[in-house]
Structure formats: C-alpha cells, structure tokens
Amino acid sequence: MENRNEKILIVEDDSQIRNFISYSLKQAGFPYLTTGTAQGALSTLVSEQIDLMLLDLGLPDFDGMEVIKKVREWSEMPIIVVSARDQDKEKAAALDSGADDYLTKPFSATELLARIRVAIRHLHRAGGIKQQTSLAVGGLRIDFDKHLVYLDDAELHTTPMEYNLLVLFFRNIGKVLTTKYIVKEIYGAGYGTDTQALRTLMASLRRKIEKNPAKPRYILTEIGVGYRLADE
Structure with a gap:
C-alpha cells in the first residue's frame, strides 16, 4: 500500500457508501476525513487542509450543489461528485457549478480511485501550468x-x-x-x-x-x- 499525502474529504450521508469509500481510500493509502452533512463539509474545509472532496448531492441539510458553489468562491480544489442522480442535466449542472468530475452510483473502488488519481494529477499540474x-x-x-x-x-x-x-x-x-x-x-x-x-x-x-x-x-x-x- 502506497502512502499518499493528499487528504480527501468524504461528504456522504449514507453510512454504507461512506464506509465503502473510506475503506477504498484506506487501502489505497489516502488520508481522509468524513462527514454526512453539507454544513459539516464546509466546517471541515475551513478547519482542515483538504486536497480533494468527494461530494454526494443529496445531503440532509442542504443540496450538495450549493456546497460546490460556496467552495468555488474561495477554492479551486478538485471536487468529484458521487451521486445517484444520473440525469445528464444534473451532471451538467454540477460541472457548470464547478465540480471537476461526476461519478454515478453504484461504482467500483477501481473506478473511484482512477477518477481520484486523475483529479490529483490535474491538481498538481495546475500549480505550475502558467x-x-x-x-x-x-x-x-x-x-x-x-x-x-x-x-x-x-x-x-x-x-x-x-x-x-x-x-x-x-x-x-x-x-x-x-x-x-x-x-x-x-x-x-x-x-x-x-x-x-x-x-x-x-x-x-x-x-x-x-x-x-x-x-x-x-x-x-x-x-x-x-x-x-x-x-x-
């Protein structure tokens, strides 16, 4: 198992999916934090150094789309939406709001980790691209x-x-x-x-x-x- 430095925030209110993602990240060597609410996500982003966020849209306090918009007011961190909403218009709306990628449930650990690696490569490139x-x-x-x-x-x-x-x-x-x-x-x-x-x-x-x-x-x-x- 490779130890990675990029810390990932999992924002998911379904405990089974949250545990599945957590296990996948742990096996891949990624440090991570979890929360089940939009407000918890915003609080964590303020208090912790987070490099990438995995975000469910259907959160119990307010819609994940609002989280994307709020984060984009001050951060360009990669945001991968992980959602059961599979309509093209939902995907386009999330991407237009500032998400970097969209993964539809159900998904495999292999696909999840591949999307994360792509987003992290993009993050590292962005620092010196200019x-x-x-x-x-x-x-x-x-x-x-x-x-x-x-x-x-x-x-x-x-x-x-x-x-x-x-x-x-x-x-x-x-x-x-x-x-x-x-x-x-x-x-x-x-x-x-x-x-x-x-x-x-x-x-x-x-x-x-x-x-x-x-x-x-x-x-x-x-x-x-x-x-x-x-x-x-």
Whole structure:
C-alpha cells in the first residue's frame, strides 16, 4: 500500500457508501476525513487542509450543489461528485457549478480511485501550468509560447479557433468540460446556447489529431454533458 499525502474529504450521508469509500481510500493509502452533512463539509474545509472532496448531492441539510458553489468562491480544489442522480442535466449542472468530475452510483473502488488519481494529477499540474511553456498528452503536444501544436513531433496546422479550443482542454487535462462552458470560453458569454458551431469545430479538430475520429484517443465525448481531454 502506497502512502499518499493528499487528504480527501468524504461528504456522504449514507453510512454504507461512506464506509465503502473510506475503506477504498484506506487501502489505497489516502488520508481522509468524513462527514454526512453539507454544513459539516464546509466546517471541515475551513478547519482542515483538504486536497480533494468527494461530494454526494443529496445531503440532509442542504443540496450538495450549493456546497460546490460556496467552495468555488474561495477554492479551486478538485471536487468529484458521487451521486445517484444520473440525469445528464444534473451532471451538467454540477460541472457548470464547478465540480471537476461526476461519478454515478453504484461504482467500483477501481473506478473511484482512477477518477481520484486523475483529479490529483490535474491538481498538481495546475500549480505550475502558467509557468510551463508546453504540455503533452501522449503524442499530442502544445507549445504555448510559439502557439504551435505537434502530433508525434510533426507540426500540425490549426486554425486560431482550433488552437484556442486545444488550449482550453490542455488547461483542464482530465477534467470534464460541459458544452455550455466551452461555448462561453471559446465564443464569448454573449454567444448563446447554440452548440452547432462547437460540434463543427470539434469535428474539424478531431480530423487533425485523431487517427480514427470515430474512436477518439485524445478528446473524449462525455455523452449528454460535454468533452474531456484524456489524461494518461
């Protein structure tokens, strides 16, 4: 068992699920704290150094969505929603509110720990990302200083919009980005909710970076929610 330094807060009112998650984290070497209420979560975040939060939405005092919004007022810590709500609109709402990932119950310990590892890698990258001149995922690399994109060391020609879209994904490696968020960031807040332009842009970019655009390796579709740049 590897001992990890990242402390995780489990916010779950169902004792069986809370115990299952606690056991999984203990086996993986993660230190953790638990609470069954939204207020308990906020109090713990104020008093303890927490690196990542696993958050149920259906809490007894107030909705977990409000916890996300409150935390995002002062912290960028990774938040993984763990919920029985499996509707796409619920997932998109949580992600738009500031959650980094969404795991639907029931789930396995393997999947839970994989999502946690991705979120932690994203957390560690974020600390120095502004100082980095380039980032790579597999054979796909972006050079921020030169505004160039490479695939297997060969330079790719990208349009300004394609490059901006890739920058957005590389700034959020492993994180699910909703279509609403991407449209706002790429086209501006006043663009509206039409996603046709984004779908066209995404198809164009995938033709350039994917060997098989129908089975993408890099930019993955989260059905009904948005897209994610795969984390190695």
